[in-house]
Amino acid sequence: MTTTMSASSSKILQTEFKKLQQQPVEGFTIGLVDDSDIFQWKVGLYGPPDTLYAGGYFRAIMKFSHDYPYSPPTFRFITKMFHSNIYENGEVCISILHSPVNDPQSGELPSERWNPTQSVRTILLSVISLLNEPNTYSPANVDASVMYRRWKESKGRDKEYEEIIRKQVEDSRKDAEKDGVVVPLTVSEYCIKTRLSSKDSNASQDITDIFYDDDDDDDYGLNDEYDYDDEEDDNEDYGDDDSGAHEDA
Incomplete structure (x- = not known):
């Protein structure tokens, strides 16, 4: 990988990181695993109220390649997650995180996969959806x-x-306590009270539509004894334990 491409990727990520801190995505917090490494981000996801995940605090790591945005990052939960589209090692399997190749056997259209016009913001919206x-x-x-x-x-x-x-969800609250995080429990607490551009306001409304138009879900609170066997250190400090790239679902 050329130094020029790596420097370009670093600049793009720094710009995205700064923008997301100024105009965050509802339900997420972001930071760096190491302040000297823009290619590894730590992510905190709050379970939206009135869903099964209400009251939860789910931690994840995003890793970016040195040719970003031409290649997608990986998104791996380090909080134990039991979900149809999350592998046992916590890695998320979702079309937007798959490389833009034509693979008819995957059942995905090329347009559904990653492309360089995507961003961390669109990934976060896709994950919470x-x-x-x-x-x-x-x-x-x-x-x-x-x-x-x-x-x-x-x-x-x-x-x-x-x-x-x-x-x-209950187990994730222990991590919130350790991190000194107050998890939002109501819709008004969950929704960001900040000035957004019209484009970001639309993205923010997308999240609200995802979670608050479904009358089937009640307001759940939760709890767990599960831990990834090989992820305990990650749960302590967002450590860097590589589990390998995921396969297309």
């Missing part, structure tokens, strides 16, 4: 996909999926 509406037809976690569909089809009467998420 995925939490509420899993893709159960190309799952990274088959058990989670089966349980979610059973829970959805039973209109919440089958509690197995719900109880697992409850446990994980």
Whole structure:
């Protein structure tokens, strides 16, 4: 990788990072794993009120290649996540994070995959949308996909999926306490009270539409004993334990 390309990627990421701090995406906090390394970001995601994830605080690592934005970053949760589109190692499997190649067997259109016009903001919006509406037809976690569909089809009467998420949300609150984070519990607390451009306001409204137009979900709080066996150090300090690149779902 040429030094020129790496320097260009670094400049682009610094610009995105600064903009996201000034105009954050609702439900997220961002920071750097190491202040000297713009290519690794730590992300905190708050579970939106009135969803299964309400009250949760989910930590993740984003890693960027030195040819960003021509290649997508990886997004890996270091908080235990039981979800149709999240691998056991916490890595998110979503079209926008897949390289822009033509792969008919994947079931994805090239237009759904990563392209250099995408940004961290669009990734964050896609990830939070995925939490509420899993893709159960190309799952990274088959058990989670089966349980979610059973829970959805039973209109919440089958509690197995719900109880697992409850446990994980409760466990995530311990991380919030360690990090000194106050998790928003109401819609008014969750929504950002900041001046946004009209474009960012539309993106902000997209998040609200994702979570607050569904009458099926109640207001859940949650709790967990699960931990990625090889991720304990990450949960302590957003450490840098590489688990490898994910495969296309």
